[in-house]
Amino acid sequence: MSRPRSNPPRPTPLATHSVRPRLTRSVLAALSALVLLLAVAVAGAAPAQAATPIRIMPLGDSITGGPGCWRAVLWDRLQRSGFSDIDFVGTQAGGGCNLASWDGDNEGHGGYRAAGIADQNQLPGWLAATHPDVVLMHLGTNDIWNSTPTATILAAFSKLVDQMRASNPATKILVAQIIPMTPSGCSWCPSGVAALNSAIPGWAANRTTAQSPITVVDQFTGFDTTADTSDGVHPDDSGFQKMSDRWYPALTPLLGGSTPGDTTPPSTPAGFSATVDCSLRVTLTWTASTDNVGVSGYEVFRSANGAGFVSIGTTTATSFPDTLNGLYRYQIRARDAAGNTSAFTDPVSVVPPPCPPQDTQPPTTPGTPAASAVTTTSATLTWTASTDDRGVAGYDVYRAPGTGGSFALVGTSTAAAFTDTGLAPATTYRYQVRARDAAGNTSAFSTAATVRTAGGAAGCAAALTLQTGWGGGYVMQPNTVTNTGTAAINGWTVTFTLPAGHVLTGSWNASVTVNGQTVTARGITGQNATLGAGSGTTWGFQASRPAGDTTVPSAATCAAS
Structure with missing residues (x-):
């Protein structure tokens, strides 16, 4: 957990000493020259970077905090790019993410809504504890999941911005157009994300100031919930990389200028080879290049029938497909984000392989299943x-x-x-x-x-799923409810018991009551209470627990109505 850091000690002024009257003018002159030389030497040895690191607060929900590995990827890239005089700040700690050492402090709170943070005035306390200079804000996912209107979310954004500026009038604010979300049981989520993201630029233009500018960062475009998330909401490794890649160019100008120049090219790809099958499909493969910052991709070139080489595509993988239509030769080269390119590989030639006559005979018809x-x-x-x-x-x-x-x-x-x-x-x-x-x-x-199929009785089934846990609490989602009957149900009730000492602190996508340690969750009328036969929905909650306790609820019962 990040703690308030005291301001660095100010340099102690040089002491002033009186000169005794018996010193001669020549001695005084020599001393004056020595002081001048010392001053020049000290000035020449002054560090290039500021004495106080720039304090950066990642602010958001579980996409930022649980574990929010885009923060680790971004931190690592900043360090490797020369931006070492920075400090990620927040009252939450998040480590791991396959990096041995990085600054995990953040303000990512699983299950939190922008409207909830604003309504409960939670941000001023976090700001007072951390004093950020820059805020990276990715909020709104849980608001949309709970059907919060766009205007309400933007009003919450405005209140949060006002609180940031009250804490530090010169706060630099980066606001994300949030990543897409396609969770099970939330048919309105994609359109809600689209409405919020389309409104953010206009909101930001009206709220930005010269002293405290707001920069809009497009985290949506090019993000695929199938390839880049683990559950339609939370990023996987490729999603974390994409988020870091969008934050980086927007953040670096606020850290003392443009990205430090990179003039080192990647190494030449090794082991370049080509294979072709009888359908004339060509597959190019090679061993990955290396680079001082990172390889961003590969450029593929082709020569057809003795003509010159021309570019036919790019890829981030170490393979590339093509279709043979003549006598082809190929070569590739690597490139990095700064535009540096490696040397070309030696060309490889591809010709059609010897293949048996074409097969046009279909199989016989299979028997009746x-x-x-x-x-x-x-x-x-x-x-x-x-x-x-x-x-x-x-x-x-x-x-x-x-x-x-x-x-x-x-x-x-x-x-x-x-x-x-x-x-x-x-x-x-x-x-x-x-x-x-x-x-x-x-x-x-x-x-x-x-x-x-067998069956026919009405009923439902429930399951609880741990998303993330920490020393003092945990988030359970997506918790599933499935109609196991043959007809639609108009309501469902899930019941489970919290372990001793655990306290439910928030929930979403369900109407939840607590009696002692017994938790009852019901479907929300007009949203997810009605389920067709075989269909289902999801909901979630957050709870606190005693320090050192790692248990979570595991068994739940479901009743249909």
């Missing part, structure tokens, strides 16, 4: 295998709802069997399969088979 091991949510299908002149590569399994719905691909199998999961209880499905070979030829579809 037969169902076994049918449960409320799954069914195992088997069928008579197909044959092919060069071998069956696998089977495509298609499913249709009811007795008249359209078929859609639900899976593939290399064997003449497939288990379909995630089905609704007491529901009818139809299945058909087709075979395919390595050349892409497909058989006709099998005759369709009808399967009905």
Whole structure:
């Protein structure tokens, strides 16, 4: 946890001594020259950086604090780029993140809303404890999850900015257009994020001042919730890297100027090779280059039929695909963020490989699927295998709802069997399969088979999930509620017991009451209380616990209404 740091001690003024009358004029002259030389030497040895580090507060919710590894990535890049005279500050501590040493102080609070922080006047206490010069603010995710209007979020932003300026009139503020979110059970979240992000630039333009400028940082564009998050909300390693990459160019001008110049090129990629298969797909591979700051990508060049090399694409990976259409040669080079490029690799040539005649014969039609091991949510299908002149590569399994719905691909199998999961209880499905070979030829579809899953009783199931924990508390989300029946339910009630000494401090996406250590969470009418058969929703809560206690609630019951 960051603690208030006292101001650095001021240099002690040089003592003034009187000169005794018996000193001669020549001695006085010599002493004066010596003092002048000492002053010049001291001035020449003065450090280039300021005596007081620039204090940077990362402010937000669990995306910032739990564990918020974009902070570690950003800290590491700043240090490697020469911005060492900085201090991340906050009343929260967050370490780890696969870095041996970095400044983990922050003001990231899991489950917190911008409106809640503003309404409860929590920020002034954090500011008084840390005195930031720069604030990196990524807030609004939990507000949107709780259906808070954009205008209310921006009003909270304005109050937080006023509190920052009251603490330090020269605070430099970086406000994020937040990363996208697609959590289960929050169909309104994507549009809520879009509305907030589109309103932030205009809000910032009206609130910025020359003494305390507000810089808008686009964290949304190019961020993919499938590839860059672990659950549709919280970033994974690629997401943390993207967030750091967006903060860095906006922050560095506030730390004493532009990014220090980087003139060192990456090393030349090693082990460059090319392979081509009988479908004329080319795959280029190589060993990663190294760089004093970091390799940002690779440029791929191609020469066709003896012509000059031209650029055909870039990649951040150590491989690149292409399609052969002539006699090709390839070479690549690495580049870094400053635009420095390595030397080119030696060219490699690619020609079509010797391949057998093209296969145009499709496999035979597989037998009609037969169902076994049918449960409320799954069914195992088997069928008579197909044959092919060069071998069956696998089977495509298609499913249709009811007795008249359209078929859609639900899976593939290399064997003449497939288990379909995630089905609704007491529901009818139809299945058909087709075979395919390595050349892409497909058989006709099998005759369709009808399967009905078991079950039919109304009910629901609940599960609790720990997102993050620390010495004095934890956040549980996404906690799931699933309709296990065959008809829609109009309400659900989840009950569980908090361990002794634990206190619930906040919740979202559910109506929650506490009686002693018993916690009861109910669906919110008009939001997530009604669940269709087989569908579900999520909710979350935050709790405190005694120091040293690492237990969390684990079992929950669910009742449908």
